[in-house]
Amino acid sequence: MSYLVTLCIPTNGVPEWCQPVFESIYQQGVDENLFQVVVTDNGDNQEFKKIAHQYQANHKSFVYQETTAQGFLNQIESFKLAEGKLVKFLNHRNCLEPGALDYFINYSKRGDEDTVVYFSEGNLHRENVIEDDSFDSFIKDLGLYTTWSGGLAFWHKDLEKIEGLQSFNSLYPHTDVLFMKRHAKKYVIVDKVLTKSLPTDDTKKGRYNLFHAFADEYINILKGLKSDGDITEVTYQSVYGELKQFVVDLYAQYVLLQLPCSYDLSDSDKYISKNFSVEEVNKLAKKWALKYRIKSTIKKILGK
Incomplete structure (x- = not known):
């Protein structure tokens, strides 16, 4: 099946975070033929594993896989399972805001697959969409947020490039993905708030x-x-x-x-x-x- 969007949620299995995130996705009321959820788990929380298996049984668009990938490298494992046209990283503490899934789906429908897109969640305090015509200006506009994996997205057609990378930075694997297209036609930053972080310390x-x-x-x-x-x-x-x-x-x-x-x-x-x-x-x-x-x-x- 070809989905328009895949939400990738790498996690170490924290039920009090992940379950509300899952609920925020499926409570959006979006046709499950349009999107996929991929969860890769490198933790050992048995309660979480039961929850994830139940979601997998109840939702045909939900993929759950355990992995031995260490730390942030779990991100890459989730990307490899993505089937959606637009692949979006979703932090396991970030619930979707109402309407966010529709936004990602509509972006996937109209988006140019030759562009690089990053969702900065209002953190830049800029207009909703920033368009850069060079990698240099893209990095300057993102600034500190180039370190933040939460905004990462890429097009499925670039997955082959990701799988072809020889190695990944163990602390910043998302930058290997974000920076792999340094001569794209256009770079787009969507500074719209689409998720809400769960309270934690x-x-x-x-x-x-x-x-x-x-x-x-x-x-x-x-x-x-x-x-x-x-x-x-x-x-x-x-x-x-x-x-x-x-x-x-x-x-x-x-x-x-x-x-x-x-x-x-x-x-x-x-x-x-x-x-x-x-x-x-x-x-x-x-x-x-x-x-x-x-x-x-x-x-x-x-x-x-």
Whole structure:
């Protein structure tokens, strides 16, 4: 069967997240002949497995497969099972907003398969659709959100290119997909809010090394784009600046304020020093932390 859209949901099997996400898809009332849901599970939660098998029994468009793929590489396993014309990554904590599935289906019907499309979920605070005529301007417009897998989409006809890639970055496999077409006819960013993240806290998120990921590994990816001539120095510096501020925010929250989280924070200064000044990051983070403490104190006083 040929679907117009496949929603790929790689997960480690968290029932309190995934079940509401599944419900948000099938409660849209869309003809199941038009879309497919692919769930790949690299976890060991037995309750979740029962839920997933039940959805598979009840919905012909639901595909569930267990996998041994580690961490973020689970994304690639889900993509390989996709049959839809438009393949859209969906985070296992992100429920579809009403009408979102129809939007993806209509986009698939009218979309140009020679373009690269990314769904930035209103995070850029721009007009609903941004069109770029070069990879360089596309990366500059996305900025920090090039690190975010949640907006990833691609056309099924490009799946062969993905399967042909020799290896994937274990922290950022989605960028291997996002960046594989560097000479497309057009790049489209849809900045419309189509999903809503379920409430959670940072103690239930990733266990990867946070500063290795953002202060080291991703900067290396950017440097590779620049050295290949695919982005300009101006774009590199623009995204680098956004990453620097993000690293400052992370350092303030988790190193200075020691807010609870599930991330690995080891060797933070070592990783930061590879591409930033630790002294400058620390100085800026202290200012961030001070503002946070002041706001928290005010909220307590006001009883909020």
